[in-house]
Amino acid sequence: MRLKNIHADVFIGILLDIACVYFYMLAGKFRASESAMWPRACLIIVALLSTMLIFRGIRLTQQAAKNNGAVLTLPFQELPGVAGGVVMMILYALLMNLSGFFIATAIFMPVGMFMLGQRRWVVMLSVTVVMELFVYFLFVVQLKLRMP
Amino acid sequence: MFAEGVLNAVIQNLFTLDVLIALLVGVCLGMVIGAMPGLSGTMAIALLLPITYSMDAAPALIMLMAIYTSAMTGGSISAILLHTPGTPGNAATAIEGYPMTKQGRGLEALGISMLSSTFGGVLSAIALLLIAPPLAKVSLLFSEPENFLVAIFGLTIIGSLAGEDMIKGLLCGAIGLALATVGIDNISGTLRFAFGQNGLYSGIQMVPAMIGLFSIPRVLAVCEKPKEANKSLALESDTSLSGRLFLSGKEYKRLLPVALMSSIIGTFVGILPGAGGSIGSWMSYDRAKRMSKHKEEFGNGSIEGLCACETGNNAVTGGAFIPLLTLAIPGSPAAAVCLGALMIQGLVPGNRLFTQQAATTYTILFGFLIANILMGIFGLLISKYAVKVTAIPNSILMPCVLVLCFIGSYAINASMFDVYVAVGFGVIGYLMEKLKLPAAPLILGLILGSTAETGFRLSLVMANGNPLVYYFSRPVCIILMVIIVATIAAPIISSMMKKKNESAAL
Numbered sequence: 001m002r003l004k005n006i007h008a009d010v011f012i013g014i015l016l017d018i019a020c021v022y023f024y025m026l027a028g029k030f031r032a033s034e035s036a037m038w039p040r041a042c043l044i045i046v047a048l049l050s051t052m053l054i055f056r057g058i059r060l061t062q063q064a065a066k067n068n069g070a071v072l073t074l075p076f077q078e079l080p081g082v083a084g085g086v087v088m089m090i091l092y093a094l095l096m097n098l099s100g101f102f103i104a105t106a107i108f109m110p111v112g113m114f115m116l117g118q119r120r121w122v123v124m125l126s127v128t129v130v131m132e133l134f135v136y137f138l139f140v141v142q143l144k145l146r147m148p
Numbered sequence: 149m150f151a152e153g154v155l156n157a158v159i160q161n162l163f164t165l166d167v168l169i170a171l172l173v174g175v176c177l178g179m180v181i182g183a184m185p186g187l188s189g190t191m192a193i194a195l196l197l198p199i200t201y202s203m204d205a206a207p208a209l210i211m212l213m214a215i216y217t218s219a220m221t222g223g224s225i226s227a228i229l230l231h232t233p234g235t236p237g238n239a240a241t242a243i244e245g246y247p248m249t250k251q252g253r254g255l256e257a258l259g260i261s262m263l264s265s266t267f268g269g270v271l272s273a274i275a276l277l278l279i280a281p282p283l284a285k286v287s288l289l290f291s292e293p294e295n296f297l298v299a300i301f302g303l304t305i306i307g308s309l310a311g312e313d314m315i316k317g318l319l320c321g322a323i324g325l326a327l328a329t330v331g332i333d334n335i336s337g338t339l340r341f342a343f344g345q346n347g348l349y350s351g352i353q354m355v356p357a358m359i360g361l362f363s364i365p366r367v368l369a370v371c372e373k374p375k376e377a378n379k380s381l382a383l384e385s386d387t388s389l390s391g392r393l394f395l396s397g398k399e400y401k402r403l404l405p406v407a408l409m410s411s412i413i414g415t416f417v418g419i420l421p422g423a424g425g426s427i428g429s430w431m432s433y434d435r436a437k438r439m440s441k442h443k444e445e446f447g448n449g450s451i452e453g454l455c456a457c458e459t460g461n462n463a464v465t466g467g468a469f470i471p472l473l474t475l476a477i478p479g480s481p482a483a484a485v486c487l488g489a490l491m492i493q494g495l496v497p498g499n500r501l502f503t504q505q506a507a508t509t510y511t512i513l514f515g516f517l518i519a520n521i522l523m524g525i526f527g528l529l530i531s532k533y534a535v536k537v538t539a540i541p542n543s544i545l546m547p548c549v550l551v552l553c554f555i556g557s558y559a560i561n562a563s564m565f566d567v568y569v570a571v572g573f574g575v576i577g578y579l580m581e582k583l584k585l586p587a588a589p590l591i592l593g594l595i596l597g598s599t600a601e602t603g604f605r606l607s608l609v610m611a612n613g614n615p616l617v618y619y620f621s622r623p624v625c626i627i628l629m630v631i632i633v634a635t636i637a638a639p640i641i642s643s644m645m646k647k648k649n650e651s652a653a654l
Contacts, residue, residue: 008583009583012583012585016319016323023326023341026341027340027341030338030340031336031338031339032333032336032337032338034335034336034605035333035335035336035338035340036340037605038329038601038604038605039326039329039340039341042322042325042326042329042597043326045322045325046319046322046323046326049315049318049319049322050319052315053315053316053319056315072583072584078372078373078582081371081372081373081374082368082371082372082578084371084374085367085368085370085371086368086571086575089364089367089550089571089574090571092550092554093554093564093567093568093571096554096564096567097564101555101558105551108547108550108551109547109548109551112546112547112550113543113544113547115374116370116371116374116377116378116542116543116546116547117374117375117376117377117378117541117543118378118541118543118544119378123544124544127544127547127548131548131551135551135555138199139555139559142202143199143201143202143559145558145559145562146562148558148562148564
């Protein structure tokens with residue numbers, strides 16, 4: 001059976017079960033043992049529900065295979081665009097950390113708008129300036145926030 | 149209902165510049181954001197949460213509640229004029245509103261929508277004022293075991309109602325509970341799952357998590373098809389408006405019973421935790437159709453149908469705050485975010501809100517009532533222009549949303565770590581949306597996790613080694629346990645019965 005024909009719930013369940021085992025073991029290393037009781041109880045519930053999800057995912061996969069139906073799959077088709085978006089967000093956050101909020105935003109906003117298909121430079125620049133001024137007056141002047 | 153001193157304080161609090169600005173900003177922003185398909189009231193509340201930090205509790209909460217109710221109304225504008233519901237709660241509105249626009253009665257539809265929304269919102273606010281204070285007295289019977297069970301009750305009910313899938317709802321709630329254990333343990337002081345990160349010592353912050361789960365996935369969804377991000381809804385549709393704004397007295401008389409019935413249904417649905425505006429709207433619509441003498445008009449621009457949907461979804465907003473303010477159980481995802489806002493402001497749901505903090509609480513409740521009235525007036529004035537906001541393409545809107553997400557996350561502790569947390573939760577939130585995992589139970593787990601854990605562990609200490617006997621010796625605990633079991637079992641039994649009936653029919 002090909003990977004894309006397997007219901008996404010199976011992968012979610014497996015991933016969560018692995019995470020539960022890891023965090024359960026990690027909880028064993030807590031300084032005070034009573035602190036581990038509640039997290040472990042939560043992890044056991046997550047693991048049980050994840051296992052139920054795996055079994056249901058397998059059943060739905062088998063049903064879909066029998067009826068030639070479609071299953072809920074991991075969103076691979078949309079991945080390039082979304083990955084681009086995530087990379088942009090991370091770069092913006094890193095740049096904010098390095099150069100400060102206002103410089104990072106002055107670079108990110110026009111680039112972001114351009115990547116989403118906006119081509120009118122006047123609009124891009126004016127929106128960026130308005131946004132910078134809005135954040136400055138609200139967060140710096142009013143809320144006295146120490147900006148990154 | 150309350151002491152004269154409280155009433156005086158409420159009047160003084162209400163007519164301050166802060167509150168009036170909060171009301172205006174909340175109503176305007178809610179209306180505009182609601183009119184934009186893809187942007188929800190929940191997202192707007194999460195985004196504005198950091199701004200409320202420096203505000204007093206009353207204006208902060210009034211602004212957030214005004215956004216919640218106005219977004220629901222704003223959503224009807226695009227539903228009526230563009231056949232695109234601004235929020236999920238306006239889906240039924242499009243069925244009756246858009247045909248009216250096609251018939252050249254768009255303005256009339258907007259008028260009905262604004263007045264119905266105001267009617268539903270005001271009645272639900274009155275219900276909130278009347279029901280919440282006596283219900284809050286129930287919380288006086290609560291100690292640690294009951295607090296634990298109420299937290300679990302909130303989670304189970306959200307798990308079963310927030311999404312279509314009970315297992316996934318419960319799973320997300322449990323993940324939220326597990327995530328709430330990150331950081332220093334309240335009781336023993338032990339550091340848990342912090343991985344040496346200073347930013348995690350005080351746990352996962354609610355606001356970046358909320359911003360990540362509710363706002364960033366909208367941005368990532370636009371990134372899926374960047375080529376379509378520059379299109380604008382309004383420019384693609386004919387949004388020319390004609391007709392009258394107000395109906396005749398005879399027509400309003402015809403709508404009055406529908407509005408009353410829908411207000412009751414909406415408020416009741418709102419009280420049920422997890423059932424949001426869409427359920428209130430659809431149930432009211434269905435009831436209006438059954439009651440109507442003009443059934444043939446439904447689907448072709450029925451004024452009764454439109455009135456029912458809009459009254460129903462706005463009545464949900466007030467109803468959703470009844471269990472929230474009394475028992476800390478939110479009635480909808482937006483109310484769950486408001487629960488976070490309440491806690492940030494140091495307001496703990498329960499009887500204390502209506503006794504020691506009565507002046508602030510009643511200011512908020514009366515503010516909510518005024519917000520609903522203001523929303524109607526404002527809506528009638530601007531609704532035909534508000535649709536223009538849908539002309540703003542996502543290519544401009546989304547970078548602005550992301551900037552606000554980042555600065556909002558940063559503002560809580562002036563820490564870049566929170567921005568990274570928001571990005572992480574944003575990616576998780578996007579994947580959850582794609583994989584049909586509901587985000588609301590996760591947030592609720594994160595919010596209620598600490599209360600549940602403290603309640604559970606302290607009740608074990610109070611039980612002196614015999615928790616079962618202790619829990620079963622407390623009447624309120626028994627009632628809560630029965631309710632929890634019934635809440636979990638009801639959908640399972642109903643689905644089993646449905647399957648049995650289907651197989652019997654075959």
